Amino acid sequence: MSFLKVNRLKKTFGSKIILDGLNLEINEPSIVAIIGNNGVGKSVFLSCLLNYLDSDHGSIQVLGHSVDDHLFLRTNTAFVSSDHQEHLYKITPREYFNLIISIYNLNQDASTTKYEKYMKDLELTKEMDSSFNALSFGTKKKVQLIGCLLFNPPILVCDEIFEGLDFEAVKWVKDTFIDRKRAGLVTLFTSHIIQHVEDASDEIYRLRDGKLSSHHLMKEKDSVYEV
Amino acid sequence: MKFEAYKKLFDIYTEENPSSITKTIIKISGLTVFWLILLLILFKVFAVSVNAFMYWYIGIYFVLELLLLFAYLVLYESTSHIIGFSRTVPINAHQFYFYHFILSSLKVEYIAEYLIVSLFLIAIGTPLIPIISLIMILVGMKFIRNYGEFFIYWMKKREVTFPYWSIIFFCIMIFVYLGSGHLLSLISNFAFTLNALVIITITLSLIALITYPVIINELLRDNHSNTNTYKFNQFTGWIASKFSLIFRMNKQLQSLVKYNGIRLLRNPKYIGMMLRMNSTILLFLTLNKYIFSDTTQDSKDVLFNVLYISFILCLLNLSNVKLTFKLNEKQKLDFFPVNLNMERVSLDVVNGIFIFLNFSFLMTLYNVVHSVPLVHIFTSVIAFICFFMLGLILESTYIYHVTKKIKVINYILFFTLGIALEVAFVSLIDWGMQLIVMLTLMLIVYSVRYKFPYLLVLKNKKNESTNKGKKPLVNN
Numbered sequence: 001m002s003f004l005k006v007n008r009l010k011k012t013f014g015s016k017i018i019l020d021g022l023n024l025e026i027n028e029p030s031i032v033a034i035i036g037n038n039g040v041g042k043s044v045f046l047s048c049l050l051n052y053l054d055s056d057h058g059s060i061q062v063l064g065h066s067v068d069d070h071l072f073l074r075t076n077t078a079f080v081s082s083d084h085q086e087h088l089y090k091i092t093p094r095e096y097f098n099l100i101i102s103i104y105n106l107n108q109d110a111s112t113t114k115y116e117k118y119m120k121d122l123e124l125t126k127e128m129d130s131s132f133n134a135l136s137f138g139t140k141k142k143v144q145l146i147g148c149l150l151f152n153p154p155i156l157v158c159d160e161i162f163e164g165l166d167f168e169a170v171k172w173v174k175d176t177f178i179d180r181k182r183a184g185l186v187t188l189f190t191s192h193i194i195q196h197v198e199d200a201s202d203e204i205y206r207l208r209d210g211k212l213s214s215h216h217l218m219k220e221k222d223s224v225y226e227v
Numbered sequence: 228m229k230f231e232a233y234k235k236l237f238d239i240y241t242e243e244n245p246s247s248i249t250k251t252i253i254k255i256s257g258l259t260v261f262w263l264i265l266l267l268i269l270f271k272v273f274a275v276s277v278n279a280f281m282y283w284y285i286g287i288y289f290v291l292e293l294l295l296l297f298a299y300l301v302l303y304e305s306t307s308h309i310i311g312f313s314r315t316v317p318i319n320a321h322q323f324y325f326y327h328f329i330l331s332s333l334k335v336e337y338i339a340e341y342l343i344v345s346l347f348l349i350a351i352g353t354p355l356i357p358i359i360s361l362i363m364i365l366v367g368m369k370f371i372r373n374y375g376e377f378f379i380y381w382m383k384k385r386e387v388t389f390p391y392w393s394i395i396f397f398c399i400m401i402f403v404y405l406g407s408g409h410l411l412s413l414i415s416n417f418a419f420t421l422n423a424l425v426i427i428t429i430t431l432s433l434i435a436l437i438t439y440p441v442i443i444n445e446l447l448r449d450n451h452s453n454t455n456t457y458k459f460n461q462f463t464g465w466i467a468s469k470f471s472l473i474f475r476m477n478k479q480l481q482s483l484v485k486y487n488g489i490r491l492l493r494n495p496k497y498i499g500m501m502l503r504m505n506s507t508i509l510l511f512l513t514l515n516k517y518i519f520s521d522t523t524q525d526s527k528d529v530l531f532n533v534l535y536i537s538f539i540l541c542l543l544n545l546s547n548v549k550l551t552f553k554l555n556e557k558q559k560l561d562f563f564p565v566n567l568n569m570e571r572v573s574l575d576v577v578n579g580i581f582i583f584l585n586f587s588f589l590m591t592l593y594n595v596v597h598s599v600p601l602v603h604i605f606t607s608v609i610a611f612i613c614f615f616m617l618g619l620i621l622e623s624t625y626i627y628h629v630t631k632k633i634k635v636i637n638y639i640l641f642f643t644l645g646i647a648l649e650v651a652f653v654s655l656i657d658w659g660m661q662l663i664v665m666l667t668l669m670l671i672v673y674s675v676r677y678k679f680p681y682l683l684v685l686k687n688k689k690n691e692s693t694n695k696g697k698k699p700l701v702n703n
Contacts, residue, residue, distance in 0.1 A: 070564075071564050073564075074563060074565075075564040086557070087558075087559035087560075089490070090489065090490045091489055092460055092464075095486075095489060099485075099486050102478055102479065102482030103479060103483075103563050103565065105478070105479075129461075131460060131493070
């Protein structure tokens with residue numbers, strides 16, 4: 001059974017074709033990066049993948065289940081994206097983490113220790129009781145990521161995760177991705193920062209003309225730098 | 228920034244095509260012919276008096292200005308667009324305010340219209356002072372409307388952090404309602420003569436002239452601020468935790484109720500809306516008192532009024548909170564691994580608590596003024612539950628996205644079924660029957676909203692594309 005299987009995915013906005021028969025299969029614990037020029041449809045693809053957006057055609061399976069299975073999808077995946085943070089507005093990081101603990105039925109004490117440690121690692125302890133809206137761009141992403149790591153889903157999807165993060169946070173995120181892989185989990189992310197893609201990923205795909213193609217960074221380094 | 232540059236911007240945002248000189252001449256010629264025919268018919272055929280004409284003219288202008296205000300603010304949203312753009316260009320508050328006033332209020336057509344009307348009135352022997360007063364009122368109204376555009380937008384901006392204006396308006400309405408007897412006698416003594424209207428217009432224009440720099444400067448500064456008060460967060464968190472304890476037997480529901488409660492308590496738009504609902508009902512009750520001169524004191528009239536409170540409150544909840552504010556969509560509960568029925572229960576409970584608090588407050592206030600018999604209070608509570616349930620049933624026709632079709636269906640059905648219920652409560656059914664109706668509606672809500680949540684959902688392309696992940700496959 002594969003972690004993720006996308007088959008002939010198609011998405012259009014009016015006459016503009018964004019995804020055109022896109023295929024992707026992830027069969028083993030890994031860190032997968034998706035690169036592509038601005039506006040090529042990376043975020044649209046991730047939104048379709050996690051069923052935040054309808055696709056026009058094709059199928060997506062997560063751990064053998066259709067993405068229409070809402071409960072299964074939300075239990076086994078997580079999404080870190082600055083475009084998907086409305087559910088965190090008006091609440092504090094502590095309230096968000098406690099909500100995750102209740103909804104995913106996690107152990108209260110162990111999870112509290114976990115999120116306190118993560119917040120300390122990322123030097124966010126003083127923001128624990130601040131409103132999410134009042135946090136900076138990068139801090140919002142860190143908080144969202146910590147919330148997702150509390151229930152550590154089999155598939156973690158991050159859109160432009162390194163954008164707006166400080167140097168230490170970037171390192172922390174990369175280490176976290178590696179830990180997840182060791183734990184038998186999949187992390188899929190997009191990034192414009194080629195150095196991070198190179199450092200953090202096992203596999204790189206390039207999205208172009210609505211399709212994903214396997215990308216070999218070293219061979220085509222010059223063209224990748226154009227991204 | 229030069230006037231011409233601002234004019235181009237203004238035309239873009241009001242979707243107005245720039246007019247050529249020939250077009251303007253044709254427009255003014257047409258306007259002249261129209262006004263001359265109209266004035267001749269009014270004064271020569273129908274023998275309308277100058278006084279009556281002036282009052283009607285001012286009245287129609289007043290309505291038109293209100294419509295323009297609505298169009299600029301809500302339909303075109305041109306005010307917000309223009310402010311948004313002006314933040315990025317070198318323009319000062321005075322230039323911005325007067326450019327906007329000149330372009331929206333002192334068009335050639337308007338000036339031509341004032342001239343035609345004035346010349347005609349002079350021609351039929353009207354003294355000069357009333358004509359000057361009329362023109363002053365008309366231009367003043369435009370000036371105040373122009374100010375109103377920015378003032379309302381500024382108020383909305385300030386409400387982003389705290390619902391100041393809703394609270395102030397709400398407090399004023401409580402005092403007005405409680406002291407309406409004295410106020411009404413004061414208003415009835417006031418004569419709306421032309422001079423009085425001129426004084427009102429000048430006073431409001433002066434207020435506008437004095438305060439506009441503060442408002443415009445603040446709008447141009449783009450001063451975003453967020454509520455991040457530790458004490459406020461703690462307090463709202465504590466309240467939400469307390470009322471979520473009712474559901475402690477179901478941990479997931481408890482946490483969702485707490486989450487919804489926290490987010491709504493800290494949402495100035497939502498709280499402001501709740502307060503404005505109360506203010507609207509108090510305004511209606513005051514007007515009702517004024518129109519019927521407090522003669523509505525028999526038991527049936529009191530019953531009608533308390534039912535009216537229940538009905539309007541639930542209607543405003545459906546209209547403002549659910550269909551316009553789109554509460555179900557805004558809470559984004561589909562981002563969590565939660566069933567649709569659980570989502571709905573948690574949100575309905577929290578919104579229901581807020582609405583019931585409003586209802587209790589209004590009933591208490593009404594009781595203070597009118598001494599409502601206990602039996603009517605019971606009836607109004609039952610009616611309130613029935614109207615609320617009716618709203619929930621109608622809301623089950625969509626999941627998140629509200630289309631125009633759904634809005635129309637919801638309004639029509641709520642009005643017709645709601646009024647039928649109200650009539651039934653006033654005249655047809657007794658207490659036992661009222662309870663049966665309430666229980667039946669509760670049973671229907673349980674069935675169509677929670678047990679089979681997709682049963683009434685209207686299918687259409689748009690609805691499907693935004694009701695992501697909530698497909699019958701999961702729950703049924």
